[in-house]
Amino acid sequence: MQTLREIPCGRTVTVSKVTGTGALRRRIMDMGITKGTQIFIRKVAPLGDPLEISVRGYALSLRKADAELISVQ
Amino acid sequence: MSIKIALAGNPNSGKTTLFNALTGSNQFVGNWPGVTVEKKEGRLKNHRDVMIADLPGIYSLSPYTLEEVVARNYLTTEKPDAILNIVDGTNLERNLYLTTQLTELGIPMVVAVNMMDVVQKSGDKIFIDRLSKELGCPVVEISALKGTGVAEAAEQAVRLARAGVPMVPQHSFSGSVEHAIAHIEEAAHGKVEGGRQRWFAVKLFERDAKVREQLGLPEPLLAHIEEDIQSCEAEMDDDAESIITNERYLYIASIIRDCCSKKSQGKLSLSDRIDRVVTNRFLALPIFAAVMFVVYYVSVSTVGAWVTDWTNDVLFGEIIPPAIESFLVSVGTAGWLQSLILDGIVAGVGAVLGFVPMMLVLFAFLAFLEACGYMARIAFIMDRIFRKFGLSGKSFIPMLIGTGCGVPGIMASRTIENDRDRKMTIITTTFIPCGAKLPIIALIAGALFGGAWWVAPSAYFVGIAAIVTSGILLKKTRLFAGDPAPFVMELPAYHWPTVSNVLRSMWERGWSFIRKAGTIILLSTVFIWFTSNFGVVDGRLGMVEDLGDGFLSVIGSAIAPLFAPLGWGSWQASVAAITGLVAKENVVGTFGVLYGFTQVAEDGAEYWGTLAASFTPLAAYSFLVFNLLCAPCFAAIGAIRREMNSAGWTFIAIGYQTAFAYAVSLCIYQLGSLFTGGGFGIGTVAAILLAAVFLYLLLRPYQEESVPAPRSSVRARA
Numbered sequence: 001m002q003t004l005r006e007i008p009c010g011r012t013v014t015v016s017k018v019t020g021t022g023a024l025r026r027r028i029m030d031m032g033i034t035k036g037t038q039i040f041i042r043k044v045a046p047l048g049d050p051l052e053i054s055v056r057g058y059a060l061s062l063r064k065a066d067a068e069l070i071s072v073q
Numbered sequence: 074m075s076i077k078i079a080l081a082g083n084p085n086s087g088k089t090t091l092f093n094a095l096t097g098s099n100q101f102v103g104n105w106p107g108v109t110v111e112k113k114e115g116r117l118k119n120h121r122d123v124m125i126a127d128l129p130g131i132y133s134l135s136p137y138t139l140e141e142v143v144a145r146n147y148l149t150t151e152k153p154d155a156i157l158n159i160v161d162g163t164n165l166e167r168n169l170y171l172t173t174q175l176t177e178l179g180i181p182m183v184v185a186v187n188m189m190d191v192v193q194k195s196g197d198k199i200f201i202d203r204l205s206k207e208l209g210c211p212v213v214e215i216s217a218l219k220g221t222g223v224a225e226a227a228e229q230a231v232r233l234a235r236a237g238v239p240m241v242p243q244h245s246f247s248g249s250v251e252h253a254i255a256h257i258e259e260a261a262h263g264k265v266e267g268g269r270q271r272w273f274a275v276k277l278f279e280r281d282a283k284v285r286e287q288l289g290l291p292e293p294l295l296a297h298i299e300e301d302i303q304s305c306e307a308e309m310d311d312d313a314e315s316i317i318t319n320e321r322y323l324y325i326a327s328i329i330r331d332c333c334s335k336k337s338q339g340k341l342s343l344s345d346r347i348d349r350v351v352t353n354r355f356l357a358l359p360i361f362a363a364v365m366f367v368v369y370y371v372s373v374s375t376v377g378a379w380v381t382d383w384t385n386d387v388l389f390g391e392i393i394p395p396a397i398e399s400f401l402v403s404v405g406t407a408g409w410l411q412s413l414i415l416d417g418i419v420a421g422v423g424a425v426l427g428f429v430p431m432m433l434v435l436f437a438f439l440a441f442l443e444a445c446g447y448m449a450r451i452a453f454i455m456d457r458i459f460r461k462f463g464l465s466g467k468s469f470i471p472m473l474i475g476t477g478c479g480v481p482g483i484m485a486s487r488t489i490e491n492d493r494d495r496k497m498t499i500i501t502t503t504f505i506p507c508g509a510k511l512p513i514i515a516l517i518a519g520a521l522f523g524g525a526w527w528v529a530p531s532a533y534f535v536g537i538a539a540i541v542t543s544g545i546l547l548k549k550t551r552l553f554a555g556d557p558a559p560f561v562m563e564l565p566a567y568h569w570p571t572v573s574n575v576l577r578s579m580w581e582r583g584w585s586f587i588r589k590a591g592t593i594i595l596l597s598t599v600f601i602w603f604t605s606n607f608g609v610v611d612g613r614l615g616m617v618e619d620l621g622d623g624f625l626s627v628i629g630s631a632i633a634p635l636f637a638p639l640g641w642g643s644w645q646a647s648v649a650a651i652t653g654l655v656a657k658e659n660v661v662g663t664f665g666v667l668y669g670f671t672q673v674a675e676d677g678a679e680y681w682g683t684l685a686a687s688f689t690p691l692a693a694y695s696f697l698v699f700n701l702l703c704a705p706c707f708a709a710i711g712a713i714r715r716e717m718n719s720a721g722w723t724f725i726a727i728g729y730q731t732a733f734a735y736a737v738s739l740c741i742y743q744l745g746s747l748f749t750g751g752g753f754g755i756g757t758v759a760a761i762l763l764a765a766v767f768l769y770l771l772l773r774p775y776q777e778e779s780v781p782a783p784r785s786s787v788r789a790r791a
Binding site: 018022023024025026027028029030031032034035036037043044045046047048049050052056057058059060061062063066 | 164319
C-alpha cells in the first residue's frame with residue numbers, strides 16, 4: 001500500500017482509503033478525494049511542497065504531510 | 074411580506090459576481106455575529122421586499138470551518154425562505170456535493186448553473202431538464218459575468234419562496250445507509266421540526282458534534298442511534314463520515330453520467346497552460362517576484378505614494394487647514410478651539426484619509442489578484458516557507474506591503490481565509506519596519522553610529538526575526554493551539570475579472586477602513602493633542618506653549634522609570650515613544666521640540682550632538698528596537714481593530730507587540746552592557762531569565778494539549 005506522497009509526478013492513481021481524523025480528513029473527503037477516485041499528480045510546488053493534483057476535473061493543492069493520509073493504488 | 078433568499082455556493086463559483094448582479098448597489102456589508110467572517114446582504118433589484126443574504130463560500134456543510142458553521146447556522150436557525158445555489162458548470166462534480174447537502178435542509182431551492190458560456194464554448198453539454206429532474210428542483214442556466222439568466226434565476230427563487238413548497242431531496246444512499254438513517258429519523262421523531270428530519274438524521278449519522286449539542290437528545294436515544302451507526306459501519310467497513318461522503322459522490326457521478334456530455338476530455342485547458350508557466354518549477358519564483366514588484370512599485374512607491382503624499386501634504390497641508398483656519402479666525406474662535414479643530418481633529422481626519430488613496434490602489438491590485446486566481450497560486454508557491462511560522466503563504470503580501478506602510482499591510486491580510494493564519498499575520502505584520510520608521514532609523518544611525526551602514530539592514534533583520542520567532546512562539550500558545558489549518562486548497566481556473574467587481578471590492582475594503590479604523594485614529598489623535606497642548610502651569614489648567622509643560626510630559630516622566638532598564642529612562646525618550654504612536658516619524662520631531670529646536674530635518678540632524686550626549690550607543694539601539702517593534706501607530710492599531718473585529722484580540726495584539734518589544738530591548742541593553750563590561754545587576758539577571766524563558770518558549774515541543782478530542786494524526790504531523 002502506497003500513500004499519495006510517494007507517487008511521482010505525472011502518474012494517475014486510485015484512492016483506496018483516506019486515513020486520519022477530524023477536520024483534516026473531512027476536508028480531504030469533502031474536496032472529492034474518496035474511495036475509488038482517480039487522482040493525477042500534476043506537479044510539486046517550486047519549493048518542494050505542496051503538491052498539485054487533478055481530481056474530479058479540477059486542480060487541488062495539498063501538503064505532502066496531508067497527502068500521506070491518502071492511501072492509493 | 075418580505076422574503077429572505079440565501080445565496081449559497083462554492084468559493085470561486087462566481088457567487089460574488091452573481092450577488093453583485095442581483096443586488097446592484099443595494100448592499101450592506103458587515104460581519105456575522107461574533108466572527109470575522111464577512112456578511113453581505115442586499116435587496117434584490119426591482120424587488121424591494123426581497124433580501125438576499127450572501128453566505129460565505131463553502132465546499133460542504135461540515136462542522137469544522139468557521140465559514141461552514143456560519144452558513145449552517147444561518148440556514149438552520151434563520152430559516153431563509155429559499156436557497157439560490159450557484160454551481161460552477163465547468164466543475165459540476167465537486168460543486169454538486171454542496172448541493173446534495175443543501176437539498177436535505179428542506180428549504181425551497183433553485184440551482185443556478187454558472188459559467189454556461191464557458192461550458193458551451195468548450196463543447197460540453199449539460200442537460201438542464203434532466204438535471205432538474207434528478208435534483209428535484211428548478212435549474213437555471215446563467216452566466217453571472219455576462220448577466221444572462223440571472224434575473225430568471227432570481228424570479229424562480231422568489232416564486233418558490235412565495236409558494237413555500239419545501240424541497241424534498243431526491244437522492245437515496247445505498248440500502249444499509251438508508252436503513253440506518255430511517256431508524257435514526259424514527260428515533261428522533263418529534264425531537265426535530267418537520268421538513269428537515271433528513272438533514273438531522275444524516276448529521277446524527279455522521280456523529281456531527283454541533284448537531285448533537287443543538288438537539289440535546291437524551292443519552293439512551295443517542296446510545297440507540299449509535300448502535301444503528303455502528304452496525305452500518307460494520308457492514309460497509311468504513312466510518313460513518315466517509316460512508317456519507319462516498320455515497321454523495323457516487324450519487325453525483327450517476328447524475329453527471331445522465332446529464333452531461335464531455336467533449337474536451339484530455340485536452341489542456343487555457344488555465345492549465347497558464348499554470349504550466351506560472352507555477353513552473355523554475356519560472357514560478359521569478360514570476361512571483363515580478364508580480365510582487367509591480368504591486369509594490371505601483372501601490373507603495375509610485376502611484377500610491379503620490380496620492381498619499383498629495384493628500385497629506387497638499388490637501389491636509391496646504392488646502393484644508395488654511396481654509397479652516399481663516400474661517401475660524403474670521404468668526405473669532407478661541408485659540409484653544411482653533412488648535413483642537415486644526416491640530417487635533419483635522420490632523421486626525423487627515424491621518425485617516427491620508428492612507429486611503431494608497432490603500433485603494435493596493436486593494437484594486439489585491440482584488441484583481443484574488444479574482445483572476447493568482448492569489449491561490451501565491452499561497453501554493455509560498456506555503457512551504459510561511460507555514461513553519463504558523464503563517465499562510467498569503468502572508469507574504471501583507472508583510473511586503475508592510476515595508477511601505479503597515480496600515481494597508483494589515484488590511485491586506487483580509488485575503489487569508491484561515492482565521493488563525495490571519496490573526497497571526499495581523500499581529501506580526503507591523504514588526505517589519507515601515508516607511509515611517511525609517512526616519513527613526515536614520516536618526517539613531519546618524520546620531521550615535523556615525524551613519525554606520527549596518528544599522529538599517531539590522532532593523533529589517535530584527536523585524537524579520539521578530540516575525541519568525543513570534544510565529545513559532547505564538548503557534549505553541551493556547552491562543553493558537555488546536556488543529557493546524559488543513560491546506561487543502563482549490564487552485565481555481567484563471568479568468569479575467571470584471572472592472573466593476575474589482576472596483577467594488579476595492580471600495581468596500583477602503584470604506585470599511587474609514588468607518589471602523591477611523592474612530593480609533595481620530596480619538597487617539599485628539600487625546601495626544603490634548604495631553605501635549607494642555608498642562609498645569611502655576612497651579613492653573615491651561616494651554617501650554619512648551620511641550621515640556623504639558624500633561625504628556627507628566628505621563629512621560631511617570632512611565633520613564635519603566636524604560637530605565639532598557640537604558641533610556643529619560644522623560645524625553647518616553648514622550649517621544651508615545652508621540653510615535655500618532656505616527657512613527659513623530660519620534661524624530663518630538664526629540665527636536667524637547668531639545669529646543671523648532672525646525673528639524675527628517676532625520677533630526679540638528680540635535681544629533683545633544684542626543685549622542687544623552688544616550689549610549691547601546692541604549693540608543695535598544696530605543697530603536699523598542700520603537701520598531703512596539704505597538705504601531707494609531708492608524709495601524711485602528712486597522713488591527715478593523716481586521717480582528719474584536720476589542721479583545723486588538724488588545725492581545727497590541728499587548729503582545731509591546732511586551733515583545735520590551736523584552737527584546739531589555740535583553741539587548743542588559744546583555745549588551747554585560748558583554749561590554751557594564752557590570753552585573755538585577756537587570757542582567759532579569760534579562761538572562763527572560764532570554765531563557767524566551768528560548769524555552771521557542772524550542773519547547775509543539776503541544777496539542779488544549780485540543781479536547783484526541784487527534785493522533787495531527788499530533789504525528791506536528
